[in-house]
Amino acid sequence: MAKSVKLSQLVEELGLKIIEKSRDYEEIEISDKNINRPGLQLSGYMEGFPYKRIQIIGNVEYRYYMGMSPELRYERFRGLFTADIPCLMFSYDREVTRDILDLANYYNKTVLISELETTRLASKLNMYLEKHLAQEISIHAGLMEVYGAGVLIRGESSVGKSETALDLITKGHRLVSDDVVEIRRVDNQLVGTSPENIRHFMEIRGIGILDIRRLYGVGSVKTETNIDLIIHLENWKENVEYDRLGLEDAYENILGNEVPILTVPVKPGRNVAMIIEVAVRNLRQKNLGYNSAKYLTTRLFNDMNPDMKDMDYIEMYDNL
Known part of the structure; x- marks a missing residue:
């Protein structure tokens, strides 16, 4: 099922002004993360019109349509509003002529204004829609930022994921999430974060719930990070031949992205946090060739x- 975001939520979070509100404004949802500047449509060419996108009237489009005769302007905007567009948006805090607002009211369309110039408005919209409409999954794991790389720490319950993460925190690395990681694919990159209700908290058996930000300071936590490496922890098995050379790289597919994965056996006496630090340094060297x-x-x-x-x-x- 395709993801969507409510237009009302977008308007509120981006601080847009409503100058004409459709009667179904609260129900309008946007599912296309791209935007459209309808210059071609204002010239009369409607074939292939991406009407499901947010429509932005920038400086060039505004000057073009203001140079039209009232009759032609009315006809061209009528073509826009008869399509099932989610909204029409003006940049530069432009004054919208009365005939456009009358058409929007008649065809039950929402018209919005932003104070931003067109490029900045388009950029903010792209970032917002990319974030909210990105593919997303939740997995049982921890997520740390180690030397600037996002490390997903996985393994069976009680294998020591949280203890390893805590050890990394004491070494100066940053916690993103403990136990549950929400992963979304943005610009062909995987981004991981924590559910808001457990953000910056960690469970350590024998101690209980810890607030990492209060214990170690704001520099010990981070809201989100890219996912660059997966570390799978498992209890040491004597009959398993673990990789000792590292000639062949293994990968795991998450939301269409191939992420390097290492299996690290855990047993008493092994400093797993140090091994993860070395793994990140080694990954960086591999990325450099x-x-x-x-x-x-x-x-x-x-x-x-x-x-x-x-x-x-x-x-x-x-x-x-």
């Missing part, structure tokens, strides 16, 4: 083959 496991493998192979040329060595590294 350096893979230590591949480099070591080619180096060892080169030692066994002293006649190998430098270009062969580089090509072997790139192909691993």
Whole structure:
């Protein structure tokens, strides 16, 4: 089911002025995250009109329609209002002529005004709609920002997710969410946040509920972060052969995005928080083009083959 946001909510949160309100104003919902500046439609070309989008009259469109004769202006705006547009919006706090308002009233359309210039208004609308209409899921996990990277910490109950997150907090990293993470896809990037009612709180068995912001200060928490790495914690299993080289990268698909995932076995004596810090540093090196496991493998192979040329060595590294 497609997501939508109420027009009334958008108007309130962006501080827009209503100069003509449709009779069904409270029921109008917007499901298209794009906007449209109806210059072509004002010129009379209606084929392919994206009428489900918010329609913005910017400076250019305003000057164009103000130069029309009253009869032509009436006809062109009648074409706009007969379509099922969610609203018509004017930038630059423009004065809207009476004939436009009469048409909006007759065709039961909402007309809005913003004090912002067109570019800033379009930018704010895009950001707002992208946020509210993005694909979204909720998962059972914790989310930390470690060295600027968003790390999703998953695992079975009682494996130590919250304790690991708390250890990271004491090392200066920031908590985004404990236990439940809301993930949405914005501009092809996954963004994670916490449900508002549990934001900045953490449950530690044996202690109870902790308010991390009050205990460690505002620098210990963050509202949201991009998700760059998944750490899956599991209790150490003696019969499982865990990856010891890291030559092959594993990924998990979340909302269409491939996110690197590492499985970290947990057992007494292992400093999991430190391992996560190292994993983030190593991920950053990989993103910069350096893979230590591949480099070591080619180096060892080169030692066994002293006649190998430098270009062969580089090509072997790139192909691993």
